[in-house]
C-alpha cells in the first residue's frame with residue numbers, strides 16, 4: 324500500500340532530527356523502564372518471547388527487553404532508523420529488521436507473535452494508519468496475544484495537521500481508539516492516562532488483547 328501524503332510528511336519530520344540523541348540518554352530511557360512508570364507496569368503484562376516493536380526509531384528500548392525474547396521484529400518506516408538498529412544489535416537470527424510502508428505489517432505472518440508494542444511514536448500517526456496498524460496487530464498476534472500502544476488522546480481539532488497540536492499529537496481519542504480496536508477484533512484490558520509536558524491526559528497507554536477463542 325502507498326503512503327499517504329500526510330504519512331510521508333510525518334516521516335519527513337522524523338528524519339535528521341536531534342530527537343534520537345536526546346531520547347537515547349540513560350535518563351530519558353529510565354523514564355519508561357524504572358521506578359513506578361505506568362509503561363513498565365503494563366509492559367510487564369506482555370509475554371516477550373515473540374515480540375514486535377512498531378516504530379522502533381533507533382532502538383533505545385530494545386536492550387531493555389531483548390534478553391527475554393527469542394524473536395524480535397524491529398519495524399520502522401524510516402530505513403535509516405532500521406539501519407541504526409541493525410548496527411546496534413547486529414545480524415543475530417533473533418532479530419528481524421523491517422522497513423515497512425508506514426501503514427501495514429504485510430511482511431509478518433498471521434497469528435505468530437505474543438506481543439507488539441509501540442512507545443512515543445503512534446501519538447503522531449494519522450488515524451487511518453492507526454486503524455490499519457490495529458487491524459494488522461489483530462492479524463499477526465496469536466490468540467491470547469497482547470499489544471501495548473501509546474497513543475494520542477487529543478481530539479480537539481479534527482482538521483488540524485499534527486504539528487498544529489500540542490506536542491505534535493495527531494487526532495485520536497480514547498473512545499475512538501477503543502472503537503477501532505474493537506472493530507479490528509481486539510479488546511481493551513487496561514488503559515492509563517499519560518500527562519505529557521504540562522498537559523493532563525494528552526496521551527494514553529492502552530493494553531489490548533486478541534481473544535483466545
Ligand SMILES: C[S@@+](CC[C@H](N)C(=O)[O-])C[C@H]1O[C@@H](n2cnc3c(N)ncnc32)[C@H](O)[C@@H]1O
Pocket residue numbers: 330333334337342346377378379380381382383384398399400401404424425426441442443444448452
Ligand atoms: C519519536 S520517534 C520514537 C521512536 C521510538 N519509539 C522511541 O521511543 O525511541 C517516532 C518513530 O516513528 C517512526 N514513524 C513515523 N511514522 C511512522 C509510520 N507511519 N509507520 C511506522 N513508523 C513511523 C519514525 O520513523 C520514528 O522512528
